[in-house]
Amino acid sequence: MRTYSLLKGLPVYELKSGEKIGHVYDLNISSNGIVRGLLIKKGNLFRKTFTVQIENVSSFGLDGVMIEDKKVLEPINFPPDYTLEHKQCLTGKMIMSNEGDKLGLLEDVYFMEEVGTIVGYEITDGFFSDITEGKRVVKTVAPPAIGKDTIIVNVKST
Structure with a gap:
């Protein structure tokens, strides 16, 4: 079991290459209260947000989140149903x-x-x-x- 506050800001790494992909930015939560995936910020100067479906996360460590391949990153073309801190925010409800x-x-x-x-x-x-x-x-x-x-x-x- 994990809390969002422990995940927030953790780096995300690709297992194949050891490359740091980005960091955990928020959670993508469905309208029926299921965490669908993680929102990942990628890049230094021009930051883009991607999503990783929860089933594509290999492991959640104390110091980082591991994904098998960066090909599982999906661009966000639509706003998630809900997040904890950003668009359609649940925190404070x-x-x-x-x-x-x-x-x-x-x-x-x-x-x-x-x-x-x-x-x-x-x-x-x-x-x-x-x-x-x-x-x-x-x-x-x-x-x-x-x-x-x-x-x-x-x-x-x-």
Whole structure:
């Protein structure tokens, strides 16, 4: 299991050549809450954004992400359904339970790297609340309903 905050900014390497391809820029998240792939920034002066489907990632390490071949990079010709920090941003959206309770604002996601399934959401109630109480993690049992205003999750009872 991995969080986006641990992936953000990690270099992406091609296993065939050892070449650094770029770095992780964001996540491509489908409308049903599945991480489809990684958004990769490539280049120094003229940066371009590409996507790598989650199934084309060979491994997620602590210090880098490995792909077999840079041919799996796909140019983004259309905006992704959702991302965490850029276009169609999910970070900062209100998270509500399917029972109608406000849980807080989305800060980060926990997902299974191999398949892209989001299994938890890191929630914040604001800066001062984070200092006094800390951030919370909400575990889910089903894909969320992502709307214009809120993300509705089916909360796993502990």
